[in-house]
Amino acid sequence: MSISQRKKDHLKIALQKKVEFFNKTSGFEKYDFTHCAVPELDLNSIDISTVFLNKKVSAPLMVTGITGGCREALKINKAIAEACSEQLIAVGVGSERQLFESSEFIESYRIVRTSAPNVPVIGNIGAAQLVSVKSFDKIKNLTDVIEADAIAVHLNPLQEMLQPEGDVNFKGVLNSIEKLSAQTDIPIIVKEIGCGISKQVAEKLYNAGIRYIDIAGAGGTSWAGIESFRQKERELALSFLDWGIPTAESLRQVRQFKDLHITASGGIRSGIDMAKAIALGADMCGAALPFLKTAVQSGRCGLNKMIGLWKDQLKGVLFLTGSQSIKMLRRPGVCVKSNE
Ligand SMILES: Cc1cc2nc3c(=O)[nH]c(=O)nc-3n(C[C@H](O)[C@H](O)[C@H](O)COP(=O)(O)O)c2cc1C
Numbered sequence: 001m002s003i004s005q006r007k008k009d010h011l012k013i014a015l016q017k018k019v020e021f022f023n024k025t026s027g028f029e030k031y032d033f034t035h036c037a038v039p040e041l042d043l044n045s046i047d048i049s050t051v052f053l054n055k056k057v058s059a060p061l062m063v064t065g066i067t068g069g070c071r072e073a074l075k076i077n078k079a080i081a082e083a084c085s086e087q088l089i090a091v092g093v094g095s096e097r098q099l100f101e102s103s104e105f106i107e108s109y110r111i112v113r114t115s116a117p118n119v120p121v122i123g124n125i126g127a128a129q130l131v132s133v134k135s136f137d138k139i140k141n142l143t144d145v146i147e148a149d150a151i152a153v154h155l156n157p158l159q160e161m162l163q164p165e166g167d168v169n170f171k172g173v174l175n176s177i178e179k180l181s182a183q184t185d186i187p188i189i190v191k192e193i194g195c196g197i198s199k200q201v202a203e204k205l206y207n208a209g210i211r212y213i214d215i216a217g218a219g220g221t222s223w224a225g226i227e228s229f230r231q232k233e234r235e236l237a238l239s240f241l242d243w244g245i246p247t248a249e250s251l252r253q254v255r256q257f258k259d260l261h262i263t264a265s266g267g268i269r270s271g272i273d274m275a276k277a278i279a280l281g282a283d284m285c286g287a288a289l290p291f292l293k294t295a296v297q298s299g300r301c302g303l304n305k306m307i308g309l310w311k312d313q314l315k316g317v318l319f320l321t322g323s324q325s326i327k328m329l330r331r332p333g334v335c336v337k338s339n340e
Pocket residue numbers: 010011014064065066067093094095124152153154191192193194216219220221265266267268286287288289290292
């Protein structure tokens with residue numbers, strides 16, 4: 001099956017089927033904010049902007065890699081990128097591996113940069129594919145297409161294991177990441193796609209020179225869920241439906257690396273989830289499935305509304321906890337485990 005057809009299948013399944021975790025949650029519901037009845041703040045003076053990849057963005061939010069490399073991706077990526085440009089938030093493209101096969105759908109990636117010239121745009125490639133790339137010039141070509149501010153390298157062992165055409169040789173992945181990081185000018189963001197990053201893995205990545213990770217933990221999109229709908233024999237995929245480290249737990253494990261920039265994604269579904277992720281140590285938040293669904297159902301306008309709402313929710317949490325800045329959400333006692 002061509003990569004393009006696979007991309008198309010993933011979109012169709014994610015849009016039409018129930019593909020989120022069944023029994024496992026992101027873990028954010030276990031945390032709550034302590035309400036402050038005397039915030040001593042002017043809501044209108046609260047600033048949630050931040051700097052990401054050397055560019056000022058209006059909020060610590062990005063649309064993480066979703067699609068590219070098939071006909072359907074063009075319209076989706078255009079709507080997402082236009083909304084991200086208007087809202088001044090970062091945006092990623094889906095895996096650019098398809099460009100190794102042909103340049104037929106190159107516009108489905110390029111449209112992201114042409115529609116969002118003013119925000120960080122992040123390229124994307126699989127770690128398993130990185131191993132077989134002979135020269136990193138090929139990766140440079142991928143970043144050039146979208147004038148990328150960074151490239152995301154995704155770790156997806158579960159998905160590769162479940163895909164009939166999966167790339168299951170992960171030997172040498174860490175070494176390839178280390179080499180790429182040493183030879184590339186732009187930052188590398190190592191990300192999972194919904195199973196989380198443990199403390200041990202974060203440590204290995206840190207020692208390999210990586211300073212940006214996106215934990216993409218369990219609790220949102222389940223790739224075992226998506227793959228289960230692509231197969232005749234569904235048992236194996238179904239048995240891994242709830243596999244992974246919940247996002248809140250993954251965040252707790254990786255936050256101790258002081259100069260590691262952490263994006264929290266995987267089940268972030270509101271500005272209140274964003275606030276909890278930041279309180280637990282994230283520098284940036286990301287989401288995929290809700291943006292994909294909104295892009296298809298209500299286009300750029302719907303996305304603008306949704307991103308606006310998430311920003312207002314985040315601002316609201318800052319106001320109601322007496323926090324002038326997003327970092328102030330990390331003060332002791334502001335975000336507490338619900339049963340404490
Ligand atoms: C349809 C779909 C396609 C995706 N494709 C990619 C991809 O090509 N590369 C990647 O790094 N992540 C990909 N992801 C994973 C997301 O970037 C994200 O890490 C994951 O879905 C968890 O976030 P969520 O719970 O908000 O969806 C994809 C997600 C979806 C829903």
